Amino acid sequence: MTNIRPHLARSQAKTILLALxxxxxxxxxxxxxxxxxxxxxxxxxxxxxxxxxxxxxxxxxxxxxxxxxxxxxxxxxxxxxxxxxxxxxxxxxxxxxxxxxxxxxxxxxxxxxxxxxxxxxxxxxxxxxxxxxxxxxxxxxxxxxxxxxxxxxxxxxxxxxxxxxxxxxxxxxxxxxxxxxxxxxxxxxxxxxxxxxxxxxxxxxxxxxHQAPGASEAxxxxxxxxxxxxxxxxxxxxxxxxxxxxxxxxxxxxxxxxxxxxxxxxxxxxxxxxxxxxxxxxxxxxxxxxxxxxxxxxxxxxxxxxxxxxxxxxxxxxxxxxxxxxxxxxxxxxxxxxxxxxxxxxxxxxxxxxxxxxxxxxxxxxxxxxxxxxxxxxxxxxxxxxxxxxxxxxxxxxxxxxxxxxxxxxQPIKADFRGAAAFVLPQLQKDDLVIFQIPYSRFTFRYYSGRSVNRVDGPYTNDGMSETELANQMVTAVGQASVAWLVASEAELWDARGLTEKWLAAHGAITDRAEFMRVTVTRYDLR
Structure with a gap:
């Protein structure tokens, strides 16, 4: 009897452990x-x-x-x-x-x-x-x-x-x-x-x-x-x-x-x-x-x-x-x-x-x-x-x-729009233009900025758009803005040749730039 009790106690403890x-x-x-x-x-x-x-x-x-x-x-x-x-x-x-x-x-x-x-x-x-x-x-x-x-x-x-x-x-x-x-x-x-x-x-x-009652007679x-x-x-x-x-x-x-x-x-x-x-x-x-x-x-x-x-x-x-x-x-x-x-x-x-x-x-x-x-x-x-x-x-x-x-x-893995928004917002002026490439990223930026910004969608160029066609679109989109911010994330899905960035570099000077995980922010003073 004395030997059985410790065995039962161990068995119960094991059962409880397995259940927990x-x-x-x-x-x-x-x-x-x-x-x-x-x-x-x-x-x-x-x-x-x-x-x-x-x-x-x-x-x-x-x-x-x-x-x-x-x-x-x-x-x-x-x-x-x-x-x-x-x-x-x-x-x-x-x-x-x-x-x-x-x-x-x-x-x-x-x-x-x-x-x-x-x-x-x-x-x-x-x-x-x-x-x-x-x-x-x-x-x-x-x-x-x-x-x-x-x-x-x-x-x-x-x-x-x-x-x-x-x-x-x-x-x-x-x-x-x-x-x-x-x-x-x-x-x-x-x-x-x-x-x-x-x-x-x-x-x-x-x-x-299972056989139902009376089945043998059916x-x-x-x-x-x-x-x-x-x-x-x-x-x-x-x-x-x-x-x-x-x-x-x-x-x-x-x-x-x-x-x-x-x-x-x-x-x-x-x-x-x-x-x-x-x-x-x-x-x-x-x-x-x-x-x-x-x-x-x-x-x-x-x-x-x-x-x-x-x-x-x-x-x-x-x-x-x-x-x-x-x-x-x-x-x-x-x-x-x-x-x-x-x-x-x-x-x-x-x-x-x-x-x-x-x-x-x-x-x-x-x-x-x-x-x-x-x-x-x-x-x-x-x-x-x-x-x-x-x-x-x-x-x-x-x-x-x-x-x-x-x-x-x-370690940062997802696109860091939290960091991008925190970088842009303190410097963003009322008349500054924000260009989103890809355009859909504006919703994530808006989540972290908490407010609307003066923005335009980056042109889709992966359908064979020429540089001349892009230039015409950019002139219309930028208008009289003197400062443009390019917020680029997954840009290759929209502009694999980087035509938007090339146009901005040709028509403005880079005054600030920051790299975040899967997001790049560039500020241009436009001429």
């Missing part, structure tokens, strides 16, 4: 996302979120049916928050920090449902520390929210497929709808769910079809048909109910996308390059990787999870209880589901991009939990084979994550 670990990792994720939340200046996409959320309500609601609009529901949800919390950098970014932290327990719950507690804890730790997720958890856009919504939708997919019940189906319907009104490419969750239904109810260890052929159809009725009804109301939205988008004059603004990216971009970003974050060898622990764990998990251990967890599984399909199911989640959206976007390039790595941020779950499974598999290798891979991943998070949080 996801909570601790969630708090860690929140802390990392709130730390230096306002260090980076807002960039134009974040200011867009503010502008879209604060437009007149009738205009905002109209975006739900307007072609080309992306994420109208995110801006609608942001609207009351801005009204309550204000328009500061911290207020604009805080919802993303919160959503990014909530993604950690949601990924934990989903991964535990699929693969057990060990991979789930590893996944939660990776979600908390991933530099890519921390970065977008500090951006006033919808991407962090997607990392919470999609795992929730997929967990509900399993719940509805395996346990049924109209409440689960309705909840799944609502959450999935929120997904693709938060970002247009999250609509790929719907065909992904259809694939998951096939896996979950197609003999991969999903819910069983006509054999009819009962066979009923038994074959019955498991698929609810998923089919759900998918039709989900898709049909949104066919007009698909049509409106198709009309826009198929227009010969429509351009997405994205270059075509070959599939191997897409895969490379995603692996690098999901592993190391948004900064360029100087040493490709640092990707090795991520790739090693990913391949271990993808290749060794089904045969790594016959013991499975179900609802937190370990059990022996004699059915090989049960061991394959989590791998099939996670690989489908990771690969299908990439292939779908590549297919669309063959006709209309739309790839950007952040658009696929919602597949990153699958990437990290496979790495978590790989760490567990490696630990079963040779624990020192697993510990070394995990330690290397965590060390690289922390280093990248620190780099993101302590």
């Amino acid at each position: 670990l996801p909570v601790g990792l969630t708090l860690l994720a929140f802390g990392l996302r709130v730390y230096h939340l306002t260090y980076q200046s807002l960039w134009r996409d974040e200011v867009d979120a503010l502008l879209f959320a604060t437009r007149p309500l009738s205009e905002l609601l109209a975006t739900f049916r307007r072609p080309g609009e992306n994420g109208p529901l995110f801006f609608l949800m942001l609207r009351p928050w801005i009204a309550a919390a204000g328009q500061s950098e911290f207020a604009l970014r805080f919802p993303s920090a919160l959503a990014g932290a909530l993604a950690v327990p949601l990924a934990y719950v989903l991964t535990r449902r699929l693969a057990g507690r060990g991979p789930a804890l590893a996944t939660a730790a990776l979600m908390a520390l991933a530099p890519y997720l921390v970065w977008y958890g500090q951006e006033a856009k919808m991407y962090a929210l997607l990392t919470a919504l999609v795992p929730l939708a997929l967990w509900l997919t399993i719940e509805a497929a395996e346990r049924g019940g109209w409440r689960r189906w309705i909840t799944l319907y609502v959450v999935t709808s929120v997904c693709f009104y938060t970002h247009v490419l999250a609509a790929l969750v719907v065909p992904l769910q259809a694939i998951w239904f096939l896996v979950l109810r197609g003999g991969w260890g999903g819910s069983e079809t 006509p054999g052929a009819w009962w066979a048909i009923l038994r074959a159809i019955r498991p698929w009725l609810a998923p089919v009804i759900y998918l039709f109910a989900l898709v049909l109301p949104y066919l007009p939205l698909v049509w409106w988008q198709a009309v826009l996308w198929l227009s010969p004059t429509f351009e997405t603004g994205h270059p075509f990216v070959p599939l191997p390059e897409m895969a490379t971009v995603l692996v690098v970003a999901f592993s190391r974050g948004i900064l360029p990787v100087q040493e490709p060898l640092t990707l090795l622990p991520f790739v090693l764990a990913l391949l271990a999870g993808a290749l060794l998990w089904p045969g790594g251990d016959r013991r499975q967890e179900s609802g937190g209880r370990r059990q022996e599984s004699g059915d090989g399909r049960d061991r394959w199911r989590p791998l099939v589901l996670l690989l489908t989640w990771l690969l299908f959206p990439v292939l779908a976007i590549y297919g669309v991009s063959l006709g209309m390039p739309i790839f950007a790595d952040r658009y696929l941020i919602w597949i990153m939990p699958a990437f990290l779950a496979l790495i978590g499974m790989g760490i567990v598999v490696l630990a079963r084979g040779w624990r020192p290798l697993a510990l070394a891979a995990l330690a290397a991943i965590m060390a690289l994550n922390l280093a990248d998070v620190a780099a993101h949080a302590n």
Whole structure:
């Protein structure tokens, strides 16, 4: 009896620790996302979120049916928050920090449902520390929210497929709808769910079809048909109910996308390059990787999870209880589901991009939990084979994550309009002219200046405009101004030849100049 009590105490302590670990990792994720939340200046996409959320309500609601609009529901949800919390950098970014932290327990719950507690804890730790997720958890856009919504939708997919019940189906319907009104490419969750239904109810260890009372007396052929159809009725009804109301939205988008004059603004990216971009970003974050060898622990764990998990251990967890599984399909199911989640959206976007390039790595941020779950499974598999290798891979991943998070949080990366505005405003006179190149950057400058300025848009010259044509436009735009400020950011998108700057240099003298991250400010005394 004396020997049993210490054992029970240790067992209880371990149980409590394992229960508290996801909570601790969630708090860690929140802390990392709130730390230096306002260090980076807002960039134009974040200011867009503010502008879209604060437009007149009738205009905002109209975006739900307007072609080309992306994420109208995110801006609608942001609207009351801005009204309550204000328009500061911290207020604009805080919802993303919160959503990014909530993604950690949601990924934990989903991964535990699929693969057990060990991979789930590893996944939660990776979600908390991933530099890519921390970065977008500090951006006033919808991407962090997607990392919470999609795992929730997929967990509900399993719940509805395996346990049924109209409440689960309705909840799944609502959450999935929120997904693709938060970002247009999250609509790929719907065909992904259809694939998951096939896996979950197609003999991969999903819910069983129970024989109804009196079934043995029913006509054999009819009962066979009923038994074959019955498991698929609810998923089919759900998918039709989900898709049909949104066919007009698909049509409106198709009309826009198929227009010969429509351009997405994205270059075509070959599939191997897409895969490379995603692996690098999901592993190391948004900064360029100087040493490709640092990707090795991520790739090693990913391949271990993808290749060794089904045969790594016959013991499975179900609802937190370990059990022996004699059915090989049960061991394959989590791998099939996670690989489908990771690969299908990439292939779908590549297919669309063959006709209309739309790839950007952040658009696929919602597949990153699958990437990290496979790495978590790989760490567990490696630990079963040779624990020192697993510990070394995990330690290397965590060390690289922390280093990248620190780099993101302590060096300017986004266009520094905060610094540019602080430089210009004390010197700006009433009649000074401010030229914005690209013109859209004026909204970010206005956010930090807090007032209107006497401004003109820099001419678009990338359509082949001649120097003579530019000169005529500049003479008209400048008028009688004696001082002009050129605020240039991403100018190559508008004026790759630098014709505007050349004209100003030819017709004025540079009297001041300052370089900020991705923004250059030049003051000209015009002649």
